[in-house]
Amino acid sequence: MRATKARRFRDLCAGLGAIVAVMSTVATVVWASLDSIEAASANVAEASQELAWADTVSDAVNDEANAIDGLVATGDSHFIAPWAQGRARLGAAFVHLTAFTNDDPVIQRRDVALARQEVMLWERSFAEPRIAAANAHRRMPADMATGVRLVDSVQSHLEDLRTGEHRLLQNRDVVLAESYRVSRLALATGVALALATMLLILARSYGQFTRETALAQTEACKLKQALADAEAAQHAKTRFLANMSHEMRTPLNGVAGMAQALARTDLDRAQREQVEAITFSAALLDHLIGDLLSLTRDGVSVRQDRLRSRFNLGAATRAIAAPFAAAAEAKGVAVRIDGGDVDVDVSADAGALAELLACLLSNAVKFTERGEVRLGARALGDGRFAFEVADTGRGFDAATKARIFEAFAQCDDSDTRPQGGAGLGLAVAKRLAGEFGGALTAQSEPGVGSRFCVEVSLALAEPAATAPEPEAEAGCRVLVVDDNEVNRRVLGAILDQVGLEWLAAVDGREAVDAARREAFAAILMDIQMPVMDGLTATREIRRLERELGRPATPVIVVSANCQPEHIAAGAAAGAQRHLAKPVSVQALLGALNDVLAEETAAAA
Secondary structure, eight states, X not given: OHHHHHHHHHHHHHHHHHHHHHHHHXXXXXXXXXXXXXXXXXXXXXXXXXXXXXXXXXXXXXXXHHHHHHHHHHOOGGGHHHHHHHHHHHHHHHHHHHHHTTTSOHHHHHHHHHHHHHHHHHIIIIIHHHHHHHHTTOOOOOOOHHHHHHHHHHHHHHHHHHHHHHHHHHHHHHHHHHHHHHHHHHHHHHHHHHXXXXXXXXXXXXXXXXXXXXXXXHHHHHHHHHHHHHHHHHHHXXXXXXXXXXXXXXXXXXXXXXXXXXXXXXXXXXXXXXXHHHHHHHHHHHHHHHHHHHHHHHXXXXXXXXXXXXXEHHHHHHHXXXXXXXXXXXXXXXXXXXXXXXXXXXXXXHHHHHHHHHHHHHHHHHTOSSXXXXXXXXXXXXXXXXXXXXXXSOOOOHHHXXXXXXXXXXXXXXXXOSOOOOSOHHHHHHHHHHHTTOOEEEEEETTTEEXXXXXXXXXXXXXXOOOOOOOOOTTOOEEEEOSOHHHHHHHHHHHHHTTOOEEEESSHHHHHHHHHHOOOSEEEEOSSOSSSOHHHHHHHHHHHHHHHTOOOOOEEEEESOOSHHHXXXXXXXXXXXXXESSOOHHHHXXXXXXXXXXXXXXHO
């Protein structure tokens, strides 16, 4: 774009420069023509003055000649005064005529000089002797031919002067006409060149505009294609995320659902702790899957406050320590958990807490060859909790303590150290402790063991309201629609525990056929199924209900496809609720209570 603007600017400057050059040339030519016209006009005025003085000289000569002729013919001295007046006028006229002919050609100046000489000769040889004779009362010479000849000679020279001036005037007329013609030609040529230059600029601009328009259209087509490709890629990405969510959360739903169903049965303490570990691990895995899918979907990491979830802190502590207990037992090291007073529900980032404690437990188990590792947890009040990981390992000295929380720091950085690792665990643990509003401290004695303590702030969760068991009308069953047998068994187990009868369908087509045969209290509908998907099945069931005149059966979507577009699509198809797998017992029973209560209120 910048290069195009620069090119346009150069073309415009070149065009304007050409126009300025043409107009400057035209102005120069016109100015020269005007000078010629002005000079010719001045010469015309000067020639007119010369002709006027030539006529004055001719008239004065005639006046003198007439006065002498009268004097000779009558002898009356009264003719002497007119002759003197004519002589004075003639002298003045010759002065002016001579001045005006100084710039004339030589032949014209010669005519003036000869005329003056002839006049002076006539006056000395003809006029003055006769005036002197008249004044002396003598007889005047009778020869008149000489005077006539001299006067005619003067008039002849004056006529030659007039002829020359008229010829010059004609030449000047030609010059004026040529100057006018050149001026008009220059103006016409300048205007034509200026117009041609402007047309050339317009043509170049139009050509450039056409090329740029074609280029813009090409770029627009490319952008349109790129947009279409991006939309196709986004659509493929959405389908991929939906598939990944479905494939990962479907088996996770079986694990979490069965664990929750099992937790509602009579269990001893050890069994209940095992179930709690399964439940917390499943919830933690579900959060990690959600974080991964959000990162893949939006290209940004999920904020910590979006990862908050409700969990039992005591059960979480036991679940986090369980994998390390197995690894420690393989080395002959015991793992002891002391967290009896933290069996409270909290709302926090379970993944971050698990990572924090895992970093401490991993180090303790790694560097302990005999004895035990102890994980202690206690409540400090006001949402503050303290965790302590102590071991009977080899410990470390004060110099090592000063750098142990630095990234890539090792207690033993020799080439023969028995334990590996990158030296990031404690640095990560310290950062996570700060995110929880606490601090990580360490105490150790070489050969005796180490103890790491961390205090964190966790928000206490509001007491969970126990959802009442949903009740359906006698003879009404719940339709469970899912292509995965484990998921059907999970939902069925939850429904069995609250005394609701249910019927299973393996795809959307079976669900529609079942809805045609009988009316259900509610329908639990998966989305992604073979033969017919859940959204299509929901739309078909709604159409069937309108044809049969039945009230709308509550449809609760229970699916691993839980992105915003999936929720909106479910609502558009006619579903009242949308639950994400793995579904909790509390959420499922609460949703069933809500839709059945709404159905009862609508029927009343």
